[in-house]
Amino acid sequence: MSLFKKKNIVTLSVPDISCGHCEMKIQNAISGMRGVEKVKPDHKKKTVTLELSGDETADMNAITESLSEAGYPVAVE
Numbered sequence: 628m629s630l631f632k633k634k635n636i637v638t639l640s641v642p643d644i645s646c647g648h649c650e651m652k653i654q655n656a657i658s659g660m661r662g663v664e665k666v667k668p669d670h671k672k673k674t675v676t677l678e679l680s681g682d683e684t685a686d687m688n689a690i691t692e693s694l695s696e697a698g699y700p701v702a703v704e
């Protein structure tokens with residue numbers, strides 16, 4: 628069973644993104660993770676938008692952990 632059956636867009640608030648270099652680091656950290664189809668970091672809005680695949684279950688804990696390890700902790704709202 629998959630947690631996400633359809634394409635799912637998740638936007639994370641990541642206050643420490645400050646430039647295009649950060650965006651690249653985030654791309655490298657998360658793209659290719661299970662269930663993640665697209666990673667769209669935005670240093671102006673300070674968000675990371677994830678497009679999650681409907682076929683696999685994305686592990687949001689693993690994703691936020693990878694972001695923290697890369698130096699970009701997700702802000703909890």
Ligand SMILES: [Cu+2]
Nearest residue numbers: 645646648649
């Ligand atoms: Cu930067």
